[in-house]
Amino acid sequence: MFLPFYVSSVLINGRARFYNETGQHNGAPLSDFPVEAGVTYRFRVIHVGVMYPIRISIDQHMLTLVASDGHDIQPVVAESFIITAGERYDFEISTDQPIGNYWIRAETLEEIMHKSEAVLRYNGADASQYPLTTRKTCTPNDRCLVVNCPFATYPADTYTDCVQFNELKSAVNDPAPEPPSPDTFKEHFTNFGIVIGRPSVNGIVFKMPTVPALTQPFEVGPTCDKNDCGEETICACTHSINTNHNDVIQLVMTNMGIGGLNSHPIHLHGYSFYVLKMGFATYNMTTGKYISQNPDIDCRGNGDQSFCNHATWSNSTWLGNNVPGLNLVNPPRKDTLNIPHGSYAIVRFKANNPGVWMLHCHIQLHMSLGMSMIINSSYGMHPDPPKAFPVCHSFPSTYREDLLDQQPQSTTTEPRPIASSPEVKIVTQIVKEDDVYGTSSFWAMFGVLVAVILVLGIYIVCLRRNVEMYKKTCKEYTVTMTTKNENLSKL
Ligand SMILES: [Cu+2]
Numbered sequence: 325m326f327l328p329f330y331v332s333s334v335l336i337n338g339r340a341r342f343y344n345e346t347g348q349h350n351g352a353p354l355s356d357f358p359v360e361a362g363v364t365y366r367f368r369v370i371h372v373g374v375m376y377p378i379r380i381s382i383d384q385h386m387l388t389l390v391a392s393d394g395h396d397i398q399p400v401v402a403e404s405f406i407i408t409a410g411e412r413y414d415f416e417i418s419t420d421q422p423i424g425n426y427w428i429r430a431e432t433l434e435e436i437m438h439k440s441e442a443v444l445r446y447n448g449a450d451a452s453q454y455p456l457t458t459r460k461t462c463t464p465n466d467r468c469l470v471v472n473c474p475f476a477t478y479p480a481d482t483y484t485d486c487v488q489f490n491e492l493k494s495a496v497n498d499p500a501p502e503p504p505s506p507d508t509f510k511e512h513f514t515n516f517g518i519v520i521g522r523p524s525v526n527g528i529v530f531k532m533p534t535v536p537a538l539t540q541p542f543e544v545g546p547t548c549d550k551n552d553c554g555e556e557t558i559c560a561c562t563h564s565i566n567t568n569h570n571d572v573i574q575l576v577m578t579n580m581g582i583g584g585l586n587s588h589p590i591h592l593h594g595y596s597f598y599v600l601k602m603g604f605a606t607y608n609m610t611t612g613k614y615i616s617q618n619p620d621i622d623c624r625g626n627g628d629q630s631f632c633n634h635a636t637w638s639n640s641t642w643l644g645n646n647v648p649g650l651n652l653v654n655p656p657r658k659d660t661l662n663i664p665h666g667s668y669a670i671v672r673f674k675a676n677n678p679g680v681w682m683l684h685c686h687i688q689l690h691m692s693l694g695m696s697m698i699i700n701s702s703y704g705m706h707p708d709p710p711k712a713f714p715v716c717h718s719f720p721s722t723y724r725e726d727l728l729d730q731q732p733q734s735t736t737t738e739p740r741p742i743a744s745s746p747e748v749k750i751v752t753q754i755v756k757e758d759d760v761y762g763t764s765s766f767w768a769m770f771g772v773l774v775a776v777i778l779v780l781g782i783y784i785v786c787l788r789r790n791v792e793m794y795k796k797t798c799k800e801y802t803v804t805m806t807t808k809n810e811n812l813s814k815l
Contacts, residue, residue, distance in 0.1 A: 388415055540715060
């Protein structure tokens, strides 16, 4: 799925073994989890890796999933679950098995699976031994259930079933936000793809701003409105979605089109969104092999060969908050959701947290190469930075020099883009002290630098003269010694 990158070990609390190609390991010590028999234990699992989904199981123990990303879910009993980068899951186990040692297994979902282990060690078991247990065998009469598969199905001969995240239910009374009026509902399609080798969102490679977007919003750039971003193009800019305060934002997150590949765990800062629905690609239900992307989404253009930069619903009646089959009653909440290849997820949140929040794939390589964007929430409600809060920017900053020559104007409560057109002047964050970084300071520093160079040059000239004098002295001395030697040889 993520070729050509391979895992060497999956560390569990910092410990793991390295397996070579013949399956031999290096004997490194493993993490122990000591438990008492007859007790219920809660495990909190965090995927702090950077790429592969990992399947977690414990030999001879069923896992009861009870929470994800800090939100309780109605319990689901499973043989295992799959966790992707950035996700968190809580599960419980009952220590109801004979006293002994049991493998805790973590297996990557790679073309060539890599595994790692820890030990569930009952008190009273032989602490000098590692487990001899085996994993549950899934059979037609005793199938295995896996939570959060990054695909629709396992091959039929594995006798393994999937529960997708959108099939889970919130454990608390927390229905999805409903827009009070049509104009407060905003739906955005965001396609996470690797188009022509470039990780991007809607074909836009995110350029990290060179200034803090929260405290210097009008210096963020380059903005996307001045770039050649379109349906079948790739561009690079500081990509943002601007939200009005208290609007209900519905994101349709897709992994489709010509850049559809892998699966992308999408993480949103500042909010926990409600997972209302997911639509998976079509698969061969016997082999589990991918066939085509979900037909609910219209990528426009050439379909699955399109860049999918401006996707919409295939059925236009779904527009305007009319998608059928949404769980608005008890949807699970999350802040990181995996979007498998060819699939989509509908998530929703109420934009009531003013700030500048990143939305990005949690696979480090994808994020750092451009699969990121900003949710700019309630711009007019962003607090001013503290007085004398440090500023930073590239030099020279013509923007700031221009602003210093103008009168400050009051701010507005209207939502605004991260960076706007030059005629909009919001200068409450620009203080006169900023001139320390201005032109006069530059020339002062330049003068000091020239003086230092001159002093250094004079010093070097003097040093060379002294060296020349020293060499001359040495030469005369050598000649004298040679002459004496000649005299000696004549004797
Ligand atoms: Cu990704």
